[in-house]
Amino acid sequence: MSTEIDFPRGGSTRLQSPLQTVWKKDNKEKRGVKRNSSNTQNPSKSPVDNDNEDYAAAFRQNMSVELLAQNMRGLAFVKFIGDIEVILECVDGIRLVLPADKISRIFNNQISTTKANLNNIFNKGQALAFTVVNEKSGNKPNSNCIVSICPYEINNYLIPSSLLQNTVLNGIVSSIEEKGAIIDLGFSSSSVKGFVQAEHLPPYLQLDKLFIGQVALFSVREGPNKETRVIKLTGFVGLDVLDGSDDFDQKQLMPGTIIQVTPEKNVLNGLFASIKNGQKVYIRKVHLPPRLRLDAPQVLKPFRACVVCVQPNSSVLVLNAHPDIIALSKLEKRLLPENIKVGSSSTGIVYYKDKMQNLYFNLVEDDDASQNLITAKCLRINIENFEDDKYKIGSEHKFRIIGYSPMERLLNVSMKKSDMKQTVFSIENVVPCAVLNGTIKSVRDTGIIVEFGEGFTGFVCAMHVLDKPVDKWQSRFKKGQKLRCRVLFIDSASNRIMLTSKPSLVKKPGNEKFITTFDKNLEGVFSTGVIIKHLEGGSLLIAFFNRITGIMRLTELVGLSEVATKVGCCIKVRVQSVDPKRSQILLEQPIHAIGIGVKKQKKTLTTNTQKITTNTKLAKPFRIYNAEVVGPWPYGGTSSATTAELLLPGGSVGRLHVSELNNLAEYGEGSCPMQQFLERNSGKMINIKVLSVSKRKAFPVKGKRLLEERRKSDRIVECTARCDKLQESRRKLSILNYRSVFKPGNVVAVFIVSKSSNTTNNVFAEINPDFSAIISRENIKINSKLGHQNSEINVDDLFDNGELRFGKVIGVNKTNRGRIVVLELVDASNCDLDEESTKNLSNDVIMSEYDNDSTDESDDNTLNEECDDDDEPMEEEENGIDEGSGSAQEFEQILLTNPNSISHWTSYIQFMARKSTSKKNYILGKEVVERALQTIAFESDNDLSKIWRSYLYLEVLLGNEKSLKECFKRACAATEPLKTHKYLIDLLKKQPNAEGREMEIRGYFESLIKKSNEIEPWFAFAKHLLQQNDSNQILQLLRRAIQCTEKRKHLQLIKGFARLEAQYGDVERSKTMQELIKNYKEVGKQIDIQSLERALGVRIEQN
Structure with missing residues (x-):
């Protein structure tokens, strides 16, 4: 009586063997396949077919998804960790899905309260035992098996007393103790638990990294008996083989267990062997150690193998003897x-x-x-x-x-x-917009699955198959067809790549650019997107790459047919504006953007003046336009170093003065704001508001002629780019126009302009297009060392054309030639913002280079000079809190009624900082700050910045250097790092113990230099070193600045250092630098370190 093999079914081996042999012979003869020379040399060692009944029960099939039945146990490695599921990979590359609710019972109970996510409790390459709980569906060929790693499902048939030493099984971390962790092994019929000591845990399972409910693979250190209540475990799996008698049951072979096998018979693609209980097993050649694969007939000694797949009560037993797989506790062996x-x-x-x-x-x-x-x-x-x-x-x-x-x-x-x-075959290397060539794996109603490599697929949704939506698009594609795609985005939650095969998006862009981020530099760029939705009001929502979307308003759809605006159609657009903070892009039609359709301007000649008049559509006052930045202003009236030329829709010529730039305070004293603005925005589009349209009488004759020749117009449009004026809804020139009121004592921002015809000792500057400024040599207060004995120095050489400076108003002269303000230049580091009542206009607060946030409203260009440098810190002046005023209880009561009040929170924090220097008060102050950060619903970055600055103020007064660094690091991550650096440096310099904290201050200066790409921080650091009389460090700093900045900025850099030397350092060294600059200007060479050393007569040592 023969015994039927219960799994897998396939008939008798003895009946199949002769048929297979005949088929192999015929097939070899037809194909002409020759036998290997290595196999013909020694026939006695050639592999033989399985014709022995002793090995008939051994499982020889390659594992497949179809063979994974319920109750199948196996070993798998973590492949991908998602948000709600984990992808595992087992033998033969089979992918398995582990949902979050199949991890463990304890994890499911703790999921609402635990701080752990899947990335915390799993590691790539980690080995875990699994059991199949939901087989692959036959109706869904691309579905994956659902598995569980919960010990209550894998170990449910095990009895604790029957466990052998070195048995490997899953366990749940149920409790974390001081010396180790208690492990729940899932024995439903017993209360026996496991315990693993801290020294028996591998690096990725250290006690401080464990979470309650986490599942890991453990090995039994000592075999338990019936009285054992706690089983000793270890996390170092794969070190020893299973210790048991010759009659152990196959049920005791758990996935991951290491057993000793004895080789018996070599066959073509593997090796037959026996294990300790006498059971015959088959190990495929690919699962043998590499050193044994080529010399399998010579294998005589027993070796170790790992159980990777087993099914109780069946013949399914798959082993792997690869050394890297046996070392289960070493994650790097799987990567x-x-x-x-x-x-x-x-x-x-x-x-x-x-x-x-x-x-x-x-x-x-x-x-x-x-x-x-x-x-x-x-x-x-x-x-x-x-x-x-x-x-x-x-x-x-x-x-x-x-x-x-x-x-x-x-x-x-x-x-x-x-x-x-092709170079991309894994999701780790995929980036949006990358072109991939793949093969269609299947065509569905929802889209196309494209395969690019082994287990590497992407999905093309139905909307992105063709340029225009078609009803029966499936008929155009078939399985196995080659398809060229471009990556839309990567879905990190499901680890899937979303693709597009639209020809308009896959082809080379030409003059277009791909949109993948909300970048301000994209303004004016042409691109192709896909219409994905019609919004309320008629606007279109258009999608690009990397999940970036833009809006085309209804007014921009003029001329587009209904067919061209269907959902799923491709559309070519031009980026009108980008708002990175709001993640918003406004789009327009390219044909409207370049002005096609605008009628040609008609020209008529006047007989008397021969002036050109045009039909240019002039911009209207108080309206916002999207204008192109052409370049420096060439028509006169104002300097080209302080003014930019704009081109508005319809052909209007706009003038943007440097005083009307947005966020002017971001440019430090001594910088050239208009020059930097033009470097960033030339040729790009910006949003501006028109102030007025008029003929400019102050233009020189040459400028008027040039304007008429180039732009065919005799009018210009005065523009502003300030956000506060763009947001102002009232249309009054008295509110929006340039500032016209200057009182003696006011300190205003001025922009130095050089005049070739200047033979006086005066410095000329501009405040705005309506007001110019004049500063006499005697009124350059910032140059404290410039006296009558140094009268040979040319004042113009100390300043760059368009340089930002600050001056105190001495008087105002209004003449026929213009309105001139007489100024005295002052040092802005000792100036604060002046509070001036502007007519019904609420301006945003603009901070100076080293100023902190202020709650007062002021004009952007107005400053007040401080009377004393040793005043109280700025935060005390802002909040106006007297020493000892108020109490903690009063602040708590106020905050109960108004928890979102920024001013009350900052006052409370500073009250705690000044109340006492005790450690207790410091801890209470930190608790107040943390409460503020968690309680306040911040509406702007400015509010958040105020809280963090109060926190820094508390740390400077009461904390230590280490706690200040930690707070500063958090503040930089939450707010603008550059402003935070400047604030903290200024705060430390104003402390009574500033001399003792000099190294700390210099450390923050070094950090500021690394964070910024501009040259202003170098000037700020240099100024500080000169104020400390550290002449050696100033030269080393200059050397570093030249090495770290671009060559085109070297001249401006040395000019700034020369000016600082004249103000705070060595005037002779300043004169030497000025002469060096003049000499190199004449020959047109770049200044390097060697030339600077030769000029100064010293060798600048490098730090």
């Missing part, structure tokens, strides 16, 4: 080394060729890579023009890595020409 990546090209030597003509390679890499025990396999279908002589054993070939199987430590490679050209 690829740094020099090998999926998508990269590599070289290998053929060491084996199977009967299907698949090639196996040993990698040709450095010595370290050879120790990784990684091999490669190339399927016959991935080889073009296959020839036996070309691909013989020992030959070397180049290939592209398209996949990786961690269970076999096997690289899947290809030698196709199309694959050799």
